[in-house]
Amino acid sequence: MKVVVVGGGAAGFFTAIQIKEMHPDLEVMILEKSKKLLSKVKVSGGGRCNVTNACETIDELASAYPRGGRHLRKLFGRFNNHHMMEWLESKGVECEVYPDNCVFPKVNDSQIIIDLFLKECSRLGIRIQTETGVVSFTSNESGYSLKLLNGGEIQTKYLVFALGGQPKESGLQWLKDLGYQIESPVPSLFTFNMPQEKTADLMGIVVENAIAKIEGEKLEGRGPLLFTHWGMSGPAILMLSAWGARILNEKNYEFKVRINWLDGEGEAYVRSQIQQKQAIDPKKSIKNQNPFQLPNRLWEFLLKKLEINPENKWAEIGSKSINKLINALTNDTYQVKGKTTFKEEFVTCGGVSLSNLNMKTMESKLHPGVFFIGEMIDIDGITGGYNFQACWTEAWTVANSIG
Numbered sequence: 069m070k071v072v073v074v075g076g077g078a079a080g081f082f083t084a085i086q087i088k089e090m091h092p093d094l095e096v097m098i099l100e101k102s103k104k105l106l107s108k109v110k111v112s113g114g115g116r117c118n119v120t121n122a123c124e125t126i127d128e129l130a131s132a133y134p135r136g137g138r139h140l141r142k143l144f145g146r147f148n149n150h151h152m153m154e155w156l157e158s159k160g161v162e163c164e165v166y167p168d169n170c171v172f173p174k175v176n177d178s179q180i181i182i183d184l185f186l187k188e189c190s191r192l193g194i195r196i197q198t199e200t201g202v203v204s205f206t207s208n209e210s211g212y213s214l215k216l217l218n219g220g221e222i223q224t225k226y227l228v229f230a231l232g233g234q235p236k237e238s239g240l241q242w243l244k245d246l247g248y249q250i251e252s253p254v255p256s257l258f259t260f261n262m263p264q265e266k267t268a269d270l271m272g273i274v275v276e277n278a279i280a281k282i283e284g285e286k287l288e289g290r291g292p293l294l295f296t297h298w299g300m301s302g303p304a305i306l307m308l309s310a311w312g313a314r315i316l317n318e319k320n321y322e323f324k325v326r327i328n329w330l331d332g333e334g335e336a337y338v339r340s341q342i343q344q345k346q347a348i349d350p351k352k353s354i355k356n357q358n359p360f361q362l363p364n365r366l367w368e369f370l371l372k373k374l375e376i377n378p379e380n381k382w383a384e385i386g387s388k389s390i391n392k393l394i395n396a397l398t399n400d401t402y403q404v405k406g407k408t409t410f411k412e413e414f415v416t417c418g419g420v421s422l423s424n425l426n427m428k429t430m431e432s433k434l435h436p437g438v439f440f441i442g443e444m445i446d447i448d449g450i451t452g453g454y455n456f457q458a459c460w461t462e463a464w465t466v467a468n469s470i471g
Protein backbone atom coordinates (compact mmCIF):
# COMPACT_ATOMS: atom_id res chain seq x y z
CA MET A 69 0.00 0.00 0.00
CA LYS A 70 1.25 3.42 -0.88
CA VAL A 71 1.32 6.80 0.90
CA VAL A 72 2.17 9.91 -1.09
CA VAL A 73 3.24 12.96 0.90
CA VAL A 74 2.97 16.14 -1.16
CA GLY A 75 5.38 18.89 -0.08
CA GLY A 76 9.04 18.49 0.86
CA GLY A 77 9.02 20.87 3.83
CA ALA A 78 9.18 20.32 7.59
CA ALA A 79 5.67 18.86 7.87
CA GLY A 80 5.99 16.62 4.80
CA PHE A 81 9.35 15.16 5.81
CA PHE A 82 8.43 14.49 9.40
CA THR A 83 5.18 12.81 8.29
CA ALA A 84 6.99 10.54 5.84
CA ILE A 85 9.58 9.56 8.47
CA GLN A 86 6.99 8.91 11.17
CA ILE A 87 4.76 6.88 8.84
CA LYS A 88 7.66 4.70 7.77
CA GLU A 89 8.88 4.28 11.37
CA MET A 90 5.42 3.23 12.55
CA HIS A 91 4.41 1.25 9.46
CA PRO A 92 7.55 -0.19 7.79
CA ASP A 93 5.42 -2.16 5.30
CA LEU A 94 3.91 0.93 3.70
CA GLU A 95 5.55 2.38 0.62
CA VAL A 96 6.14 6.10 1.29
CA MET A 97 7.14 8.78 -1.18
CA ILE A 98 7.55 12.56 -0.99
CA LEU A 99 6.73 14.75 -3.99
CA GLU A 100 8.22 18.25 -4.03
CA LYS A 101 7.36 20.90 -6.60
CA SER A 102 10.67 22.76 -6.53
CA LYS A 103 14.27 21.63 -6.89
CA LYS A 104 14.95 22.31 -3.21
CA LEU A 105 13.99 20.29 -0.15
CA LEU A 106 13.35 21.75 3.31
CA SER A 107 14.20 25.25 2.11
CA LYS A 108 12.31 26.98 4.95
CA VAL A 109 14.01 24.83 7.55
CA LYS A 110 17.31 26.03 6.10
CA VAL A 111 16.53 29.74 6.64
CA SER A 112 14.51 29.25 9.82
CA GLY A 113 15.48 31.01 13.03
CA GLY A 114 18.08 33.10 11.18
CA GLY A 115 19.71 29.91 9.80
CA ARG A 116 19.79 28.26 13.25
CA CYS A 117 16.29 26.64 13.23
CA ASN A 118 14.24 27.32 16.32
CA VAL A 119 13.05 23.75 16.21
CA THR A 120 10.53 23.93 19.08
CA ASN A 121 9.81 25.64 22.39
CA ALA A 122 10.63 24.08 25.75
CA CYS A 123 7.63 25.47 27.67
CA GLU A 124 6.63 23.06 30.43
CA THR A 125 2.92 22.47 30.15
CA ILE A 126 0.53 21.59 27.36
CA ASP A 127 -1.66 24.55 28.34
CA GLU A 128 1.27 26.90 27.85
CA LEU A 129 2.12 25.29 24.53
CA ALA A 130 -1.44 25.41 23.22
CA SER A 131 -1.83 29.05 24.26
CA ALA A 132 0.85 30.06 21.73
CA TYR A 133 -1.45 29.47 18.74
CA PRO A 134 -3.78 32.32 17.81
CA ARG A 135 -5.48 29.90 15.45
CA GLY A 136 -5.87 26.19 16.18
CA GLY A 137 -4.57 26.09 19.77
CA ARG A 138 -7.73 24.48 21.10
CA HIS A 139 -7.45 21.62 18.62
CA LEU A 140 -3.70 21.22 18.99
CA ARG A 141 -4.07 20.98 22.75
CA LYS A 142 -5.63 17.52 22.40
CA LEU A 143 -2.92 16.36 19.97
CA PHE A 144 -0.13 17.66 22.23
CA GLY A 145 -1.25 15.13 24.84
CA ARG A 146 0.22 12.44 22.57
CA PHE A 147 3.11 14.17 20.83
CA ASN A 148 4.43 17.49 22.07
CA ASN A 149 7.57 19.64 22.30
CA HIS A 150 9.21 17.31 24.83
CA HIS A 151 8.62 14.27 22.61
CA MET A 152 10.21 16.16 19.72
CA MET A 153 13.28 17.07 21.74
CA GLU A 154 13.60 13.43 22.84
CA TRP A 155 13.24 12.27 19.25
CA LEU A 156 15.97 14.65 18.07
CA GLU A 157 18.30 13.61 20.89
CA SER A 158 17.61 9.93 20.12
CA LYS A 159 18.77 10.61 16.57
CA GLY A 160 21.95 12.31 17.77
CA VAL A 161 20.88 15.97 17.47
CA GLU A 162 21.63 17.73 20.74
CA CYS A 163 19.39 20.66 21.56
CA GLU A 164 19.94 23.75 23.63
CA VAL A 165 17.17 25.56 25.51
CA TYR A 166 17.61 29.33 25.70
CA PRO A 167 16.34 31.51 28.58
CA ASP A 168 13.24 32.44 26.57
CA ASN A 169 12.52 28.68 26.10
CA CYS A 170 13.39 28.72 22.40
CA VAL A 171 15.08 25.44 21.42
CA PHE A 172 17.86 25.34 18.83
CA PRO A 173 20.20 22.55 17.76
CA LYS A 174 23.36 22.87 19.86
CA VAL A 175 25.47 23.33 16.72
CA ASN A 176 23.40 26.46 15.92
CA ASP A 177 22.98 25.43 12.30
CA SER A 178 19.69 24.40 10.68
CA GLN A 179 21.59 22.14 8.27
CA ILE A 180 21.81 19.49 11.00
CA ILE A 181 18.00 19.07 10.88
CA ILE A 182 18.03 18.84 7.09
CA ASP A 183 20.85 16.28 7.16
CA LEU A 184 19.00 14.25 9.79
CA PHE A 185 15.73 14.18 7.82
CA LEU A 186 17.50 13.22 4.58
CA LYS A 187 19.49 10.51 6.35
CA GLU A 188 16.33 9.11 7.95
CA CYS A 189 14.55 9.04 4.59
CA SER A 190 17.44 7.16 3.04
CA ARG A 191 17.63 4.70 5.98
CA LEU A 192 13.89 4.04 5.86
CA GLY A 193 13.69 3.76 2.08
CA ILE A 194 11.45 6.79 1.52
CA ARG A 195 11.48 7.87 -2.12
CA ILE A 196 11.85 11.59 -2.77
CA GLN A 197 10.92 13.12 -6.10
CA THR A 198 11.73 16.81 -6.66
CA GLU A 199 10.40 19.01 -9.47
CA THR A 200 7.11 17.15 -9.21
CA GLY A 201 4.27 19.56 -8.55
CA VAL A 202 0.80 18.24 -7.78
CA VAL A 203 -2.19 19.98 -9.36
CA SER A 204 -5.19 18.10 -7.95
CA PHE A 205 -6.56 14.66 -7.17
CA THR A 206 -9.59 12.50 -7.90
CA SER A 207 -10.91 9.48 -6.05
CA ASN A 208 -11.32 6.01 -7.52
CA GLU A 209 -12.01 2.44 -6.25
CA SER A 210 -8.43 1.83 -5.09
CA GLY A 211 -7.84 5.22 -3.50
CA TYR A 212 -6.76 8.41 -5.23
CA SER A 213 -5.25 9.49 -8.50
CA LEU A 214 -2.86 12.43 -8.16
CA LYS A 215 -2.59 14.79 -11.10
CA LEU A 216 0.90 16.15 -11.63
CA LEU A 217 1.98 19.47 -13.11
CA ASN A 218 3.91 17.61 -15.83
CA GLY A 219 0.71 15.84 -16.93
CA GLY A 220 1.55 12.56 -15.18
CA GLU A 221 -0.60 10.69 -12.68
CA ILE A 222 0.19 8.68 -9.55
CA GLN A 223 -2.14 6.17 -7.88
CA THR A 224 -2.14 5.97 -4.09
CA LYS A 225 -4.17 4.72 -1.16
CA TYR A 226 -3.26 7.56 1.22
CA LEU A 227 -2.45 11.17 0.50
CA VAL A 228 -0.91 13.75 2.81
CA PHE A 229 -0.88 17.37 1.72
CA ALA A 230 1.77 19.56 3.37
CA LEU A 231 2.06 22.36 0.82
CA GLY A 232 3.03 25.18 3.19
CA GLY A 233 1.45 28.63 3.50
CA GLN A 234 -0.23 29.96 0.39
CA PRO A 235 -0.08 33.79 0.48
CA LYS A 236 -2.98 34.07 -2.00
CA GLU A 237 -6.34 32.36 -1.81
CA SER A 238 -6.05 31.54 -5.52
CA GLY A 239 -3.23 29.13 -4.59
CA LEU A 240 -5.85 26.90 -2.96
CA GLN A 241 -8.61 27.40 -5.57
CA TRP A 242 -8.22 23.76 -6.70
CA LEU A 243 -9.16 22.67 -3.16
CA LYS A 244 -12.12 25.05 -3.18
CA ASP A 245 -13.21 23.39 -6.41
CA LEU A 246 -13.10 20.06 -4.57
CA GLY A 247 -15.47 21.43 -1.91
CA TYR A 248 -13.02 22.62 0.76
CA GLN A 249 -13.59 25.78 2.75
CA ILE A 250 -10.57 28.08 2.67
CA GLU A 251 -9.99 30.71 5.38
CA SER A 252 -8.56 33.61 3.41
CA PRO A 253 -4.80 33.80 3.92
CA VAL A 254 -3.26 36.90 5.53
CA PRO A 255 0.27 37.42 6.87
CA SER A 256 1.15 36.85 10.51
CA LEU A 257 4.30 37.73 12.51
CA PHE A 258 5.25 41.17 11.24
CA THR A 259 6.65 44.37 12.73
CA PHE A 260 4.88 47.74 12.85
CA ASN A 261 5.87 50.72 10.68
CA MET A 262 5.34 54.16 12.24
CA PRO A 263 6.27 56.73 9.58
CA GLN A 264 4.36 59.52 11.36
CA GLU A 265 6.18 59.05 14.67
CA LYS A 266 9.57 60.55 15.42
CA THR A 267 11.00 57.40 16.97
CA ALA A 268 13.88 56.70 14.56
CA ASP A 269 16.37 57.99 17.16
CA LEU A 270 15.18 55.30 19.55
CA MET A 271 16.36 52.55 17.19
CA GLY A 272 17.94 49.66 19.09
CA ILE A 273 16.27 50.40 22.43
CA VAL A 274 14.64 47.39 24.11
CA VAL A 275 12.09 47.64 26.90
CA GLU A 276 12.08 44.24 28.56
CA ASN A 277 8.51 44.06 29.90
CA ALA A 278 6.11 46.01 27.73
CA ILE A 279 2.47 45.36 26.92
CA ALA A 280 1.22 46.40 23.49
CA LYS A 281 -2.48 46.69 22.64
CA ILE A 282 -4.42 47.71 19.56
CA GLU A 283 -6.70 50.67 20.25
CA GLY A 284 -10.31 49.57 20.42
CA GLU A 285 -9.48 45.85 20.59
CA LYS A 286 -8.92 43.42 23.45
CA LEU A 287 -5.78 41.83 21.98
CA GLU A 288 -2.41 42.29 23.61
CA GLY A 289 1.22 41.28 23.17
CA ARG A 290 3.57 41.01 26.16
CA GLY A 291 7.33 40.85 26.48
CA PRO A 292 10.37 42.71 25.18
CA LEU A 293 9.61 45.55 22.76
CA LEU A 294 12.30 46.77 20.36
CA PHE A 295 12.43 50.11 18.53
CA THR A 296 13.57 49.68 14.92
CA HIS A 297 14.44 52.22 12.27
CA TRP A 298 10.87 51.92 10.91
CA GLY A 299 8.89 51.52 14.10
CA MET A 300 8.44 48.71 16.62
CA SER A 301 9.36 45.03 16.76
CA GLY A 302 10.31 42.45 19.41
CA PRO A 303 8.27 39.60 20.93
CA ALA A 304 5.49 41.88 22.30
CA ILE A 305 4.81 43.34 18.84
CA LEU A 306 5.18 40.03 16.98
CA MET A 307 2.78 38.40 19.42
CA LEU A 308 0.28 41.20 18.84
CA SER A 309 0.69 40.89 15.06
CA ALA A 310 -0.10 37.17 15.31
CA TRP A 311 -3.17 37.51 17.51
CA GLY A 312 -4.32 40.49 15.46
CA ALA A 313 -3.37 39.11 12.02
CA ARG A 314 -6.91 39.17 10.66
CA ILE A 315 -8.12 42.34 12.37
CA LEU A 316 -5.01 44.29 11.34
CA ASN A 317 -5.42 43.11 7.75
CA GLU A 318 -9.00 44.41 7.82
CA LYS A 319 -7.65 47.73 9.14
CA ASN A 320 -5.22 47.75 6.20
CA TYR A 321 -2.41 47.97 8.79
CA GLU A 322 -3.46 51.48 9.87
CA PHE A 323 -4.23 51.66 13.58
CA LYS A 324 -3.10 53.04 16.91
CA VAL A 325 -0.99 50.90 19.22
CA ARG A 326 -1.11 51.57 22.96
CA ILE A 327 1.91 50.69 25.06
CA ASN A 328 2.22 50.12 28.77
CA TRP A 329 5.97 50.45 29.39
CA LEU A 330 5.77 49.08 32.94
CA ASP A 331 4.63 45.46 32.58
CA GLY A 332 1.01 46.39 33.11
CA GLU A 333 1.46 48.60 36.20
CA GLY A 334 -1.27 51.20 36.55
CA GLU A 335 -1.84 54.73 37.81
CA ALA A 336 -1.48 53.95 41.54
CA TYR A 337 1.99 52.45 41.07
CA VAL A 338 3.29 55.31 38.89
CA ARG A 339 1.88 57.93 41.24
CA SER A 340 3.48 56.29 44.29
CA GLN A 341 6.87 55.98 42.53
CA ILE A 342 6.76 59.68 41.61
CA GLN A 343 5.74 60.68 45.16
CA GLN A 344 8.61 58.63 46.55
CA LYS A 345 11.03 60.25 44.13
CA GLN A 346 9.78 63.72 45.08
CA ALA A 347 10.28 62.88 48.74
CA ILE A 348 13.75 61.31 48.40
CA ASP A 349 15.35 63.26 45.54
CA PRO A 350 13.45 66.58 45.32
CA LYS A 351 16.50 68.50 44.07
CA LYS A 352 17.57 65.98 41.39
CA SER A 353 16.64 66.63 37.76
CA ILE A 354 13.91 64.50 36.23
CA LYS A 355 16.13 63.73 33.27
CA ASN A 356 18.83 62.01 35.33
CA GLN A 357 16.60 60.33 37.89
CA ASN A 358 14.10 58.04 36.22
CA PRO A 359 12.36 55.88 38.82
CA PHE A 360 11.02 53.33 36.33
CA GLN A 361 14.23 51.64 35.07
CA LEU A 362 13.36 52.64 31.53
CA PRO A 363 16.21 53.11 29.04
CA ASN A 364 17.36 56.72 29.38
CA ARG A 365 16.88 57.59 25.72
CA LEU A 366 13.24 56.49 25.92
CA TRP A 367 12.71 58.38 29.20
CA GLU A 368 14.05 61.59 27.64
CA PHE A 369 11.97 60.98 24.51
CA LEU A 370 8.81 60.64 26.62
CA LEU A 371 9.59 63.82 28.60
CA LYS A 372 10.10 65.74 25.35
CA LYS A 373 6.90 64.31 23.88
CA LEU A 374 4.99 65.41 27.00
CA GLU A 375 6.62 68.86 26.86
CA ILE A 376 8.05 68.40 30.36
CA ASN A 377 11.34 70.25 30.80
CA PRO A 378 13.87 67.46 31.49
CA GLU A 379 16.07 69.87 33.47
CA ASN A 380 13.27 70.49 36.01
CA LYS A 381 13.77 69.11 39.49
CA TRP A 382 11.42 66.41 40.83
CA ALA A 383 10.06 68.91 43.40
CA GLU A 384 9.00 71.22 40.55
CA ILE A 385 6.74 68.67 38.86
CA GLY A 386 3.12 69.71 39.17
CA SER A 387 0.02 67.52 39.15
CA LYS A 388 -0.67 68.21 35.45
CA SER A 389 2.75 66.85 34.46
CA ILE A 390 2.34 63.89 36.81
CA ASN A 391 -0.94 63.01 35.11
CA LYS A 392 0.70 63.27 31.69
CA LEU A 393 3.53 60.99 32.86
CA ILE A 394 1.08 58.43 34.23
CA ASN A 395 -0.71 58.34 30.90
CA ALA A 396 2.49 58.05 28.84
CA LEU A 397 3.92 55.27 30.99
CA THR A 398 0.77 53.17 31.15
CA ASN A 399 -1.04 54.02 27.93
CA ASP A 400 1.38 55.57 25.41
CA THR A 401 -0.12 55.88 21.93
CA TYR A 402 1.57 55.56 18.53
CA GLN A 403 0.13 55.65 15.02
CA VAL A 404 1.01 52.58 12.94
CA LYS A 405 0.88 52.73 9.16
CA GLY A 406 2.09 49.64 7.36
CA LYS A 407 4.08 46.57 8.32
CA THR A 408 7.44 44.97 7.63
CA THR A 409 8.11 41.26 7.32
CA PHE A 410 10.01 39.84 10.24
CA LYS A 411 12.80 37.93 8.54
CA GLU A 412 13.55 35.55 11.40
CA GLU A 413 10.14 33.93 11.09
CA PHE A 414 6.91 34.72 9.33
CA VAL A 415 3.87 32.59 8.60
CA THR A 416 0.51 32.65 6.85
CA CYS A 417 -2.66 32.80 8.90
CA GLY A 418 -5.58 31.01 7.22
CA GLY A 419 -5.71 28.14 4.72
CA VAL A 420 -7.71 24.90 4.74
CA SER A 421 -10.51 25.30 7.28
CA LEU A 422 -10.29 23.04 10.33
CA SER A 423 -14.02 22.41 9.90
CA ASN A 424 -13.09 20.20 6.92
CA LEU A 425 -10.75 18.04 9.04
CA ASN A 426 -11.17 15.44 11.73
CA MET A 427 -8.90 17.14 14.24
CA LYS A 428 -8.15 13.88 16.05
CA THR A 429 -6.49 12.44 12.96
CA MET A 430 -5.93 15.40 10.54
CA GLU A 431 -7.96 13.41 7.98
CA SER A 432 -10.23 15.16 5.54
CA LYS A 433 -13.95 14.80 6.25
CA LEU A 434 -14.55 15.05 2.52
CA HIS A 435 -12.00 12.48 1.32
CA PRO A 436 -11.17 9.55 3.64
CA GLY A 437 -7.48 8.69 3.45
CA VAL A 438 -6.49 12.29 2.55
CA PHE A 439 -4.76 14.37 5.24
CA PHE A 440 -3.87 18.08 5.49
CA ILE A 441 -1.15 19.42 7.77
CA GLY A 442 1.40 22.19 8.31
CA GLU A 443 1.18 25.81 7.39
CA MET A 444 -1.41 25.19 4.66
CA ILE A 445 -4.15 24.65 7.26
CA ASP A 446 -5.72 27.31 9.46
CA ILE A 447 -3.26 26.84 12.33
CA ASP A 448 -0.40 29.16 13.16
CA GLY A 449 1.62 30.10 16.19
CA ILE A 450 3.50 33.02 17.63
CA THR A 451 7.26 33.19 17.17
CA GLY A 452 9.45 30.91 19.30
CA GLY A 453 9.49 27.45 17.66
CA TYR A 454 5.73 26.94 17.87
CA ASN A 455 5.12 26.82 14.13
CA PHE A 456 7.50 23.92 13.65
CA GLN A 457 6.03 22.20 16.69
CA ALA A 458 2.58 22.32 15.06
CA CYS A 459 4.13 20.59 12.00
CA TRP A 460 5.81 17.88 14.13
CA THR A 461 2.64 17.17 16.14
CA GLU A 462 0.31 17.11 13.13
CA ALA A 463 2.77 14.89 11.22
CA TRP A 464 2.99 12.41 14.11
CA THR A 465 -0.82 12.42 14.36
CA VAL A 466 -1.19 11.51 10.69
CA ALA A 467 1.34 8.68 11.00
CA ASN A 468 -0.45 7.40 14.07
CA SER A 469 -3.84 7.50 12.30
CA ILE A 470 -2.83 5.84 9.05
CA GLY A 471 -3.29 2.08 8.74
Ligand SMILES: Cc1cc2nc3c(=O)[nH]c(=O)nc-3n(C[C@H](O)[C@H](O)[C@H](O)COP(=O)(O)OP(=O)(O)OC[C@H]3O[C@@H](n4cnc5c(N)ncnc54)[C@H](O)[C@@H]3O)c2cc1C
Pocket residue numbers: 074075076077078079080099100101102104105106107108109111112113114117118119120200201202203230231232233411412413414415441442443444452453454455456457459
Ligand atom coordinates in the same frame (compact mmCIF):
# COMPACT_ATOMS: atom_id res chain seq x y z
C1 LIG B 1 12.24 33.11 7.27
C2 LIG B 1 11.44 32.15 8.11
C3 LIG B 1 11.97 31.67 9.29
C4 LIG B 1 11.24 30.79 10.09
N1 LIG B 1 11.79 30.33 11.25
C5 LIG B 1 11.07 29.51 12.06
C6 LIG B 1 11.62 28.98 13.26
O1 LIG B 1 12.80 29.21 13.57
N2 LIG B 1 10.82 28.21 14.05
C7 LIG B 1 9.52 27.90 13.72
O2 LIG B 1 8.85 27.19 14.45
N3 LIG B 1 8.99 28.34 12.54
C8 LIG B 1 9.73 29.11 11.72
N4 LIG B 1 9.18 29.56 10.54
C9 LIG B 1 7.87 29.05 10.14
C10 LIG B 1 8.07 27.63 9.59
O3 LIG B 1 9.18 27.68 8.69
C11 LIG B 1 6.85 27.12 8.86
O4 LIG B 1 5.75 27.18 9.73
C12 LIG B 1 7.08 25.69 8.40
O5 LIG B 1 8.21 25.62 7.55
C13 LIG B 1 5.88 25.16 7.65
O6 LIG B 1 6.23 23.89 7.17
P1 LIG B 1 5.37 23.20 6.00
O7 LIG B 1 6.02 21.90 5.74
O8 LIG B 1 3.95 23.24 6.34
O9 LIG B 1 5.56 24.18 4.76
P2 LIG B 1 6.88 24.53 3.90
O10 LIG B 1 8.09 24.45 4.74
O11 LIG B 1 6.57 25.80 3.23
O12 LIG B 1 6.94 23.36 2.85
C14 LIG B 1 5.96 23.17 1.85
C15 LIG B 1 6.62 22.53 0.66
O13 LIG B 1 5.60 22.13 -0.26
C16 LIG B 1 6.03 22.43 -1.57
N5 LIG B 1 4.84 22.54 -2.43
C17 LIG B 1 3.96 23.57 -2.46
N6 LIG B 1 3.00 23.32 -3.36
C18 LIG B 1 3.28 22.12 -3.91
C19 LIG B 1 2.65 21.34 -4.90
N7 LIG B 1 1.51 21.74 -5.50
N8 LIG B 1 3.20 20.15 -5.23
C20 LIG B 1 4.34 19.71 -4.62
N9 LIG B 1 4.99 20.43 -3.67
C21 LIG B 1 4.46 21.61 -3.31
C22 LIG B 1 6.80 23.71 -1.42
O14 LIG B 1 7.67 23.93 -2.51
C23 LIG B 1 7.53 23.49 -0.09
O15 LIG B 1 8.79 22.88 -0.29
C24 LIG B 1 9.91 30.41 9.70
C25 LIG B 1 9.40 30.89 8.50
C26 LIG B 1 10.13 31.74 7.71
C27 LIG B 1 9.54 32.22 6.43
